[in-house]
Amino acid sequence: MMTPENLVKQIAFIKEIDKIKYIQRRTKLFNSDRNENDAEHSWHLALMAIVLSEYSDAEIDLLKVVKMVLIHDIVEIDAGDTFIYDTQKNHDNTTEETNAAERIFGLLPEKQAAEFIALWTEFEEGVSAEAKFAKAMDRFEPLLQNTSNNGGTWEEFDVRYQAVYGKKKVIGKGSATLWEYAQQLIEESVEKGILKK
Amino acid sequence: MMTPENLVKQIAFIKEIDKIKYIQRRTKLFNSDRNENDAEHSWHLALMAIVLSEYSDAEIDLLKVVKMVLIHDIVEIDAGDTFIYDTQKNHDNTTEETNAAERIFGLLPEKQAAEFIALWTEFEEGVSAEAKFAKAMDRFEPLLQNTSNNGGTWEEFDVRYQAVYGKKKVIGKGSATLWEYAQQLIEESVEKGILKK
Numbered sequence: 001m002m003t004p005e006n007l008v009k010q011i012a013f014i015k016e017i018d019k020i021k022y023i024q025r026r027t028k029l030f031n032s033d034r035n036e037n038d039a040e041h042s043w044h045l046a047l048m049a050i051v052l053s054e055y056s057d058a059e060i061d062l063l064k065v066v067k068m069v070l071i072h073d074i075v076e077i078d079a080g081d082t083f084i085y086d087t088q089k090n091h092d093n094t095t096e097e098t099n100a101a102e103r104i105f106g107l108l109p110e111k112q113a114a115e116f117i118a119l120w121t122e123f124e125e126g127v128s129a130e131a132k133f134a135k136a137m138d139r140f141e142p143l144l145q146n147t148s149n150n151g152g153t154w155e156e157f158d159v160r161y162q163a164v165y166g167k168k169k170v171i172g173k174g175s176a177t178l179w180e181y182a183q184q185l186i187e188e189s190v191e192k193g194i195l196k197k
Numbered sequence: 198m199m200t201p202e203n204l205v206k207q208i209a210f211i212k213e214i215d216k217i218k219y220i221q222r223r224t225k226l227f228n229s230d231r232n233e234n235d236a237e238h239s240w241h242l243a244l245m246a247i248v249l250s251e252y253s254d255a256e257i258d259l260l261k262v263v264k265m266v267l268i269h270d271i272v273e274i275d276a277g278d279t280f281i282y283d284t285q286k287n288h289d290n291t292t293e294e295t296n297a298a299e300r301i302f303g304l305l306p307e308k309q310a311a312e313f314i315a316l317w318t319e320f321e322e323g324v325s326a327e328a329k330f331a332k333a334m335d336r337f338e339p340l341l342q343n344t345s346n347n348g349g350t351w352e353e354f355d356v357r358y359q360a361v362y363g364k365k366k367v368i369g370k371g372s373a374t375l376w377e378y379a380q381q382l383i384e385e386s387v388e389k390g391i392l393k394k
Contacts, residue, residue: 003378003381004374006251007249007252007374007375007378010248010249011341011378013248014241014244014245014248014341015227015341015345017241017244018226018227018241021226021233021237029215029218029219030212030215036218037237039236039237039240039241040218040234040236040237040240042240043236043237043239043240043243043267044211044214044215044236046240046243046263046267047211047214047267047268048211050264050267051207051210051211051305051309052204052207054203055204062260063259063260063263066243066260066263067247070240070243070244070247071244108248112248144208144211144212148212177201177204178204181200181204184200
């Protein structure tokens with residue numbers, strides 16, 4: 001048979017995104033010294049979204065949230081991972097990331113490419129209910145990891161309470177319950193001395 | 198606040214499943230010498246299911262398929278990875294795996310635990326439309342990887358055409374189009390000498 005044109009494009013995309021497995025994050029695995037990579041991180045966020053969906057303040061399309069977290073870091077294949085507490089380089093939707101989204105999602109058939117670019121843009125904007133909950137997951141996982149690692153990246157890169165609190169507040173846009181829990185973890189971390197004021 | 202009882206359980210589950218990131222598969226990443234781990238594999242299958250869903254022969258609940266592939270290897274935290282071409286140990290739903298499902302999914306609140314155990318069981322049985330498509334993804338990914346790696350695990354463990362064809366046939370239960378494409382890849386691999394008859 002002739003392989004359908006769409007399938008040829010989809011296989012190219014499936015091969016290309018394998019590269020995400022080499023992109024190291026600053027954050028370490030739970031109780032571990034080993035850096036997490038973007039594929040592992042995205043897998044974990046997808047399962048967190050599924051398991052924690054009852055805590056979303058707004059009604060959400062769970063499949064949409066899962067798609068968002070599964071693809072949200074694919075642009076880093078071209079643009080690289082930016083540390084969330086980096087003071088030089090802003091993590092927000094850069095030209096570099098937009099170009100990456102267009103190149104990589106652009107490997108897909110046109111309609112699918114448009115859907116994925118729209119999903120990624122929606123996630124980055126953080127306005128829709130799904131984007132808010134997806135972003136809450138993205139901020140919540142490293143909080144759990146850092147508290148399991150005696151401070152983890154906070155300790156390693158001297159990140160202080162105010163910066164952490166500022167970034168983690170995003171959790172509260174998706175879920176009041178998870179933000180309350182997150183605040184407890186942050187306060188406990190200060191008490192334990194693994195997060196400095 | 199008092200943390201909700203459900204949330205305590207869900208956090209315990211989220212931490213436990215981090216261990217899947219240490220479980221190495223035999224298969225290597227695309228064009229690579231580096232073994233894939235179960236988290237990376239599960240992430241890739243989830244995205245493959247999303248991207249390739251149009252080729253499912255039966256109508257499917259895509260969120261259900263995605264959940265299945267995201268959790269299908271979690272039992273390996275206790276039971277370990279069994280090589281699909283292992284002639285000593287059968288991969289199919291062993292007592293060890295059932296116990297693992299009950300222990301690990303059992304960390305979740307009761308209703309969620311029951312849902313996850315049911316999803317995993319349905320995947321293992323491979324009878325429903327969703328399970329068939331999920332299993333097709335699980336067989337398709339290593340085929341793409343091995344062909345990108347000059348034979349990969351076929352070469353490394355002297356796995357021959359008949360064994361590969363027998364295992365990959367499962368793809369056809371989920372998708373005629375993908376099975377036709379897979380057969381082409383298998384035949385091409387024989388022609389190239391990277392899969393022996």
